[in-house]
Amino acid sequence: MIYREAGDFKTGYREDGQTFPIRLDRWAYYALIAVAVLVVPFVIDDYWASAVILPFLIYSIAAIGLNILTGYAGQVSLGTGGFMAVGAYAVYKLMTAFPEISIVIHILLAGGITALVGMLFGLPSLRIKGFYLAVATLAAQFFLVWLFNKVPWFYNYSASGQITAPTRTVLGEAVTGPAASAPAKYLICLGFVFVLAWLARNLTRGTLGRKWMAIRDMDIAAEIIGVNPLTAKLSAFAVSSFFVGIAGALLFAVYLGAAEVGEAFGINKSFLVLFMIIIGGLGSIFGSFAGAAFLVLMPVFLKNLMTGGLGWPTDLAAHVELMIVGAMIVIFLIAEPHGIARLWALAKEKLRLWPFPH
Amino acid sequence: MDQLFFAAEVFLNGLMTGVMYSLVALGFVLIFKASGVFNYAQGVLALFAALTLVGIQQGQVPFAHLINAIFGTHVESFGWTLPSIAAIALTVLVMIGLAILIETLVLKHLVGQEPIILFMATIGLAYFLEGLGDVMWGADIKTLDVGLPQGISDSVEAVTAEWFGYGFFIDRLDIWATMIAALLVAALVAFSQYTKQGRAMRAVADDHQAALSVGISLRFIWIMVWSIAGFVALVAGIMWGTKSGVQFSLSLIALKALPVLMLGGFTSIPGAIVGGLIIGVGEKLFEFWVGPLVGGATENWFAYVLALLFLVFRPQGLFGEKIIERV
Secondary structure (H helix, E strand, O other), rough: OOOOOOOOOOOHHHHHHOOOOOOHHHHHHHHOOOOHHHHHHHOOOHHHHHHHHHHHHHHHHHHHHHHHHHHOOOOOOOHHHHHHHHEEEEEEEHHOOOOOOOOHHHHHHHHHHHHHHHHHHHHHHHOOOOOHHHHHHHHHHHHHHHHHHHHHHHHHHOOOOEEOOOOOEEOEEEEOOOOHHHHHHHHHHHHHHHHHHHHHHHHHOOOHHHHHHHHHHHHHHHHHHOOOOOHHHHHHHHHHHHHHHHHHHHHHHHHHOOOHHHHHHHHHHHHHHHHHHHHOOOOOOOHHHHHHHHHHHHHHHHHHHHHOOOOHHHHHHHHHHHHHHHHHHHHHHHHOHHHHHHHHHHHHHHHHHHOOOO | HHHHHHHHHHHHHHHHHHHHHHHHHHHHHHHHHHHOOOOOOOHHOOOOOOOHHHHOOOOOOHHHHHHHHHHHHOOOOOOOOOHHHHHHHHHHHHHHHHHHHHHOOOOHHOOOOHHHHHHHHHHHHHHHHHHHHHHHHOOOOOOOOOOOOOOEEEHHHHHHHHHOOOOOOHHHHHHHHHHHHHHHHHHHHHHHHHHHHHOOOOOOOHHHHHHOOOOOOOHHHHHHHHHHHHHHHHHHHHHHHHHHHHHHHHHHHHHHHHHHHHHHOOOOOOHHHHHHHHHHHHHHHHHHHHHHOOOOOOOOHHHHHHHHHHHHOOOOOOOOOOOOOOO
């Protein structure tokens, strides 16, 4: 009754091919943007920003990045944590070396540097496939973390081995460092999410995205019909790492403020982002958001329930949480291998007929 | 000269570490061959087995922590200490039960899915088992002692000192582990070559459908293979647990076994062994010669980078089946 496309006529290919072809969806999207820009910054407080909203936004970027590589181009990567570390350390070096240049440019450059590193570690993908590649990307994970731990130049010879973000401003508002306010942090992350999601959506439905999907579905067949595996795979690694690098830069500079590489960008980060795209839906931009939201919200919810509601000790709650996350992964893979994105699509299909299904 | 002997000692120790890696890698290969599942949970399986063994041996109440949190009681222990043999036997039963549960709850529902989906399912399984092990037995570091000899072997030191004028330091546990691993490998090879079930297992590995059509029960074979993998995990868990205590880091040996597999080939039992030895020796020697120049702790990544470089030239690993691709 409420979700209808009757009377929604399209008179051109452009209208037919748009991201939200149904008018109601479009309005909902505009409303969401309006709320995100006009309402949330005025009501956000430090708890919500640091517990839910900032991690959600930042992990969304990382999940979109990994989804481009794994969901669209079919190259499974377990090196996400390592690439996030590249972004974080790149932005740290840039911030401290060129303090007069805007942090936005630094974050973009950090993404670019990560893209180069990603392409380097993507080179073996031309020879290695499937599991072998998944395991090979672990080489990137372990090597990069070790590198940032052992070479003092990367953390500016600080005694603790940590990197700490200095205060930097955008339009006169501090966005990094201890002085940054929750709305400022939120808005800069939102800006990056908005632009990058738009970019990802349009890349994946264009020529490049189709090449990626052809490689994913069957790389030999794709090669025969004229898709160059070298450019397709390396561009997937580059674009994916660009996103992941920006996520890492934001995670360190805006969200954490200080980071130690083994703890902040260890292999668990790689698995976390991988779980996000599995639960959210492989090969779907919406799925990346849904998966990130799910895996950011669920621990907060479980923690409040078990330690706050039931009064369990925190270590027990953490272990039960591990079990639940693991079980969720398996259940999702069995029940709906295409993740929340597919559930959402099915729900919309049902809703279009509701309440008169015949 | 001393430097050379020292390198030889590092080499020997690497060889023994390599045997341990092979042991874990073996569990991977068995499951991969029989069911095409790349079992990421193998390392956590070893941790779980070791935790269960310690728990049973020392008479801990399973889920004590959880029960106490829910009911406000203070149960900790049944107050007995089982002999090692009985505890090991009970743990084997637990691992078989776990294999049956994994088959009926997870694998059965994922038949015919893409291999990568199955791989991710085992990552989920690994998380679940890690949490389960901690909830069941507690997350504190435990010492495992099933009566294996430990400490530097005096006789080896004395004999080598007499022969070369340089006493080799070799842990007795390592020697035992090497012997047990060799025995285990021999037993597994004999099992798969000379018994009916072993032949059935190889038939399943070769072709699922053909195996089904001659009356081999796929589900039974899978349960059997996971049980064997659980047993191998238990042996690996005992070795590593005795060496460095039963704790979370034990599950990370799976991460060490992965490059071993890449190097040796996912489908080859000899590959797992040779790969393990190469990685074990390689990382110890690399740490010995190059490590001090670059700040040490190269063991974390050396195996991966070695395997990665190797794979670029030989994508199926040392002994893997040649990858043939058709459209």
